[in-house]
Amino acid sequence: MNPVLIAYGMLALAIVSEVTGSTFLVKSEGFTKLWPSAAVIVLFSIAFYLLSQVIKVIPLGIAYAIWAGVGIVLTALIGYFVFRQSLDWAALIGIGLIVSGVVVINLFSNSAGH
Template sequence: MKGSIYLTIAIITEIFATTMLKVSEGFTVLIPSVAVVVGYALSFYCLSLCLRTIPLSIAYAVWSGVGTVITAVISVIVWGEVFTDFKVLGIIFIIGGVVLLNTGKNTVTENDPSG
């Protein structure tokens, strides 16, 4: 359960930092620029904590996938970016990839030197 909480915080802070990246205007505006650094630092810290209980492949797929999808939606709502059919298709593929990674078996193969 703790891993899921850390992963959720990592996703929220990554989305916040990415949004501030746009507002920072190429790191020329101080407050949003500081928010980018703090947001990403907190995001990576929480991501590292969630890896204590969640496998890396699943945690990273969920973190990057959910972050990408929500950031795309924010860009449409806040900055009026166009939501094309290709963007929708891309989001569907991202969600599908995350779902596949979460439902796949975690097995060790014979060729795996760690197994």
């Protein structure tokens, strides 16, 4: 199987793990609740391990840009739908600019390693 494809799959899993860990971070209430706190530690450990494997194939800057862009969107959606946290227009525009940057990198950059 193509190593780049595997790396992007691992990056997707890393992002999901990090976003899920961030969700449990809210539930941990400042690390005062045992099981949500343990979930944060395990999920972030998985996320960083996977990212460490991804950057063997995909350049760090590209991997991190994708990680950050997708992570921000997913975290904002979870904040909105799960925690009922609203976003104003400035936040939505900023998130849109981040997503646009990730799209530009993936479509037009030779550094993206596709």
